[in-house]
Amino acid sequence: MSTAKQGDTVHVHYTGTLNDGTVFDSSAGREPLSFTIGNGQVIPGFEEAVVGMDMNEKKSVTIPVDKAYGPRNDELVLTVPRDQVPPDINPEVGQKLQMQGPGDNPVVVEVTEVADEHIKLDANPPLAGKELVFDIELVEIS
Numbered sequence: 477m478s479t480a481k482q483g484d485t486v487h488v489h490y491t492g493t494l495n496d497g498t499v500f501d502s503s504a505g506r507e508p509l510s511f512t513i514g515n516g517q518v519i520p521g522f523e524e525a526v527v528g529m530d531m532n533e534k535k536s537v538t539i540p541v542d543k544a545y546g547p548r549n550d551e552l553v554l555t556v557p558r559d560q561v562p563p564d565i566n567p568e569v570g571q572k573l574q575m576q577g578p579g580d581n582p583v584v585v586e587v588t589e590v591a592d593e594h595i596k597l598d599a600n601p602p603l604a605g606k607e608l609v610f611d612i613e614l615v616e617i618s
């Protein structure tokens with residue numbers, strides 16, 4: 477029987493939930509997620525959970541914050557004066573915007589507050605600071 481190890485390309489079905497049971501992502505109804513173990517394509521805790529799994533094995537794993545998206549970083553919450561917001565953008569709480577980050581790399585931010593003089597933008601990953609629970613099924617190793 478094949479067992480997943482470093483360097484293998486694996487194909488998994490998964491459902492990710494928060495501790496309260498809220499589903500934040502799932503491969504249900506889609507192709508399985510494919511990644512190569514050791515290439516850093518998925519969060520570290522997910523990759524570690526798949527290592528050592530056998531074909532068709534299913535497991536549930538809880539991934540701590542430090543092996544998921546890390547803690548929330550208050551330095552990634554920005555207050556921007558309204559006059560610096562392009563005139564064609566009408567920001568609303570919950571809206572996702574794209575900004576240029578370090579090295580001219582695009583960064584997705586979420587509008588968290590809209591006031592007359594400023595808006596607040598949060599560049600933290602949406603799942604930062606959260607422990608994650610994954611149900612994983614290894615369906616193929618290639």
